[in-house]
Amino acid sequence: MPDWSYHGIFRPLLNILPPNVSRELIHRGMSFIATLPFQIGPQVIHFLGREENSPLIQKNNHGLTFHNSVGLSGKIDPFLSGTRAFTNLGFGFLEIGPVTAKQTTHFTTPIVDRKAEAIQFPAKVESVGIEKTIDHLHKVKKKQPLFVRLSGTYEELSFMIKRLEQFADGYIIESSFPVLIQETNKPIFFSTVPPSESLIDSSFAGIVLEHTEKDIRLHEKVKKLRNNGYKGTIITSGGIKEPEQAIQLLDAGADFIMLSDGYVFAGPGLTKRINEALLDRLDYSPPQLHGWFAYWLFGLFIMIGGLLALLFSMTTVVLPYDELFLGMKRESIMTFNERIMLFMAHDRMTLAGTMISGGIVYMQLAKHGVKHGLKWAKQAIDIAAIIGFLGIFAFIGFGYFDWLHFVFWLVLLPVYIYGYMKSIGVTGTPSSKNRKNDVIFRRGLFGQLAFVLLGFSFVLGGIIISTIGMTTIFVPTDLAYICMPAEMMNTFNENLLPVLAHDRAGFGSALISVGLLVLMLSLWGFQQGNRWVWWTYLIGGLPAFWAGIYIHFAIGYTTFIHLLPAYIALGLYFIGLILSYTFFNKTEARH
Structure with a gap:
């Protein structure tokens, strides 16, 4: 406990x-x-x-x-x-x-x-x-x-x-x-x-x-x-x-x-x-390991992939290989039901924000954790990365195999394996500046609780979204926004639902992976004086929250019950940042 x-x-x-x-x-x-x-x-x-x-x-x-x-x-x-x-x-x-x-x-x-x-x-x-x-x-x-x-x-x-x-x-x-x-x-x-x-x-x-x-x-x-x-x-x-x-x-x-x-x-x-x-x-400084830089590049590539996905979600939304699979141009979908295209942008932008945030956290764990020999940081990267790689199987159940995603997977895999092999010898444990049961420590505990709950909620949300993507694809509020049942979309184009399922399951898989990163960072990296952890939360969280909430208002999908989980997560995020600030950034005791 x-x-x-x-x-x-x-x-x-x-x-x-x-x-x-x-x-x-x-x-x-x-x-x-x-x-x-x-x-x-x-x-x-x-x-x-x-x-x-x-x-x-x-x-x-x-x-x-x-x-x-x-x-x-x-x-x-x-x-x-x-x-x-x-x-x-x-x-x-x-x-x-x-x-x-x-x-x-x-x-x-x-x-x-x-x-x-x-x-x-x-x-x-x-x-x-x-x-x-x-x-x-x-x-x-x-x-x-x-x-x-x-x-x-x-x-x-x-x-x-x-x-x-x-x-x-x-x-x-x-x-x-x-x-x-x-x-x-x-x-x-x-x-x-x-x-x-x-x-x-x-x-x-x-x-x-x-x-x-x-x-x-x-x-x-x-x-x-x-x-x-x-x-x-x-x-x-x-x-x-x-x-x-x-x-x-x-x-x-x-x-x-x-x-x-x-x-x-x-x-x-x-x-x-x-x-x-x-x-x-x-005041022991362990020798730096070469594998940390490969892990850092792994995170960088994920962040770049997220930035490209963000660009596409804000412009064309549908890519050429999507059109090839669908057998029609984006204009045809827009003519049939504009909200289908907006819904796709909604899923793809939230995925992009999640990827950018995940890439930042990976890079921070590599630079400040693995580089300095912290075993927990390596294991956090390994667990989240392996879950992320396995996520490719979450969105092929409907028959749509995303070749660009697969190529991205092939680029990331050797970089990750190199980092994994070069950092096998990591055994370091964390140290802490904490000495007192003061107000800084007590506030920090409740800040940690907020981030742990945030990580758990991301993982749970990712599992739910992936399951929906692999089964029903939509929740009732989705269909109410699109103003069309799934059967009508399938009648229009039988390949449309697989593309939408791919987006939904892919986002869910990414959310599980990033949720695990947040959870493990919150469970294992909460030592007083770790300024980099607080900045990881701040900088790493902003892209995911901005993309996830902004796109809903941009496309008019503002149903309160649909956005409620995002609002709760955002509340936990700010509570965690506020309560843990002095714990991570100040070391003098306060009674």
Whole structure:
């Protein structure tokens, strides 16, 4: 669940429910998606959130590889109902528990202070017990180290360690039993609230410092331990609501950090934001790839094709090969029904605007994304381009094969393949200037939501238009505008409907492809400080909206219900531009 959906859609609804009900609802819902068959669930989660990490922030500790330094506290998921989802959300490690030998008979509802953005977790240890924990862990497809927090007597701890050896990569205990290190070859960390000086010579692998609301200066505790010579691993738990606080702790000497209540209030994207901020501080510039220019040319050719299509739609409308297929000149169609020609201009101009916009977005993704090694930008181009190429099959069902379109397809294909092959090695992940949960960040989330909805609406609209083009060709408002049923047009010229179907399905296919570009740019490219993304939206969106709305007024096809989707899309476009402007163009914090 990305932040744009969490804050913009789900959190207001979840706040109405009791804390334990909303927690289980969202955890079980995410786990259901994560466990869909054939890896569909993880792919959906990855598509919406892209939680991959750069190797530059990877860590190795105690023989374990951590993709990043950010973990999730077990306090967030006491019933382990969300563990299968959390493994897919980009964490470097997960804490399981606390686990006790026996199940707790009564579970306390956490107290949520929404104003202070704090959660008071149960004071006493509450657990589903060792047996249920093992049942849950059997179902988890582990993608990162798991640290199991244990609570109990020495005998109980020893017993649970033996039972959990096949699942745990390390243990966190709340009682000082150094002798337990003889029970396992895996690291054991001692959890403590006030760090005692005696821990400096501890035989434990490290310590877990617990954050409390009464003492918010957790980073100073970490710094004091390091200054006093403590060499063990330091893990902090809680005290992080925004990336800046995570950076403070890591700079002070913490090896790893665990998110707790701050994760609930900041949103599930906090992990990703921290990792992007850490990468941003490295100021790493990946080597430029040669394949980006081929992708840029691919976009340029599409834009040029769109400009030519725009020219034709504003002048002759019907091209010579159209007339050859129809067996008549454009004047004959005009004499029969002028509005048929205007309707063709309507479809062809909207296609032209969509192509111009798509070409601009392709060029921007190539220049600012692929050129700088961003894997998401390459994948966005690949997905949209392949869908676009396949779109040629959407408009041949009625028997009209557009040779000019096919030649254009043949020109684009080798350019795309060259760019694809030369950029196969792209592995870079994005960085971000975002450090605070300030007004810039909050507005940006709603701007992102608007653009995501815009991308989804384009894809859905393209599917609907393509389907109509391959089946009925017209909607009722089309026939009302033309003032003629399809049967009469077919009687006039049996090749006329295939040409109109070709135009309609071709536009729908292009809209799907461009919609995917907008959607993926909105899902994957929303990092603070990415000015080029905002300008891509602005410049890339104008041709499609101008052509799509202008032509309707130019030909008098202004039926409100027909234009309503375009008006809604235009509204989302402007809302997204306004709300995301400061997010992309300014980096200083505002509270």
